[in-house]
Amino acid sequence: MGFDNQTSQGPSFKSNASFLCEAFLVAALRAISTRIFSSIRRSVRDKALSFTMNIDETSIYDRSSFIVFVDKLREQLITGDATFINVDLVDFLDALNRYAEDIQGYYDNTGQLVNADVPSWKVFADLLKGASMYE
Template sequence: MTKQEFIQFIENLRVEFIKNNAQWENKTIEDFLEAMARYVEDIDGYYQNINQEIDLEKIDWKVFSDILKGSSIYE
């Protein structure tokens, strides 16, 4: 994922939040950041479940976008 693609992803995520706020599990920044920390701890399981080998020691824009998206619903 390029920097520009990541910027577009962030904009799309913002629009999705505005439109579908009721569907997001973590609606405050505090809840979102807490979920993000927990999601990062467990993200290797996500990649194993979808059969992707990702080097999580070198987070790129794609992984960061997965973290942001996952954190919106992670409990």
């Protein structure tokens, strides 16, 4: 009756320990890879949001500048000048909903001192811009 072999009474202590160790390692690797891929995905998305739109959303400070922004966003959708992933209304609204939940992370990751819980024309513009390409 060694610790390495299966006995008539069931698996040995060593095989149980090996199984638990292997299960722990697999779970740890999954958790780490999920975090890494989430971070990479978020970074790529934030960079895409920052560079693919040729609209200066930092200049949005009132209703008039927001209207100009929305007009430029619409124009880019029509002409194909920007990367729009969510071109139909259902996908756009779904992305808008999810991006509204995640936008504070975008501000934090890009070093912007914006509180997404405080409504502003800039936050509204960022939400629209983000929803056009949020996956």
